[in-house]
Amino acid sequence: MTSSKRKFEEEKVDQLISLDPEPVVVELPVEKKQKEEPEETVIIKIDNNDSFILSRSMLTSQSKFIQTALEGDRDATELNFSSSLVPSDLFPDIVIYLTHHNKNRAELIGHPIKSKKLEDIIKDDWDFAFITPYLKKERISSLFKLIGSANYLEIPELLNLCAASFATLPIGIRPSEFPNTFGSEHDNLISTEKI
DSSP, X not given: OOHHHHHHHXXXXXXXXXXXXXXXXXXXXXXXXXOOOOOOEEEEEETTTEEEEEEHHHHHHHOHHHHHHHHHOTTOOEEEEOTTTSOTTTHHHXXXXXXXXXXXXXXXXXSSOOOSOHHHHOOOHHHHHHHGGGGSGGGHHHHHHHHHHHHHTTOHHHHHHHHHHHHTOOOOOOGGXXXXXXXGGGGGGOOSSOO
């Protein structure tokens, strides 16, 4: 654009602006800032050792067990769990899952599962990335423990994700061997070979 043409357009804009009457001032209602109350927290302890301080509303909105426990005692600020029911090494992963899905609840995976490919049944990329490490041969016992914890804490979306992921595994475990898979010494049972 030449400088004379640009100058002409600027003058035209100035003329249009000068044709406007006085600017209209719109007063918007000012929202009074309310004092935000600090969010209530709950201390979760595993075997009275490992402590996790978490948002009460996040826990009660996603875990039916915790919701029921805290409704029974509205002043409760601490819950204790046995590591046999909620392993302390897996609880941080459960917290990560709950935190991620605090505002955006996970979708349940439909049944029956229509594909053996995990990427076909899990639509959420974050959920796929979350569950994939548990499907490795050396971590399958952790997947069983995660299923047990999600069931105990009554977190249906996490339980659904774990169970659907397990259903897609090319697994070589006979039904009679399922109880043995809870120990890490039996992780070598998983194979892609047909029985």
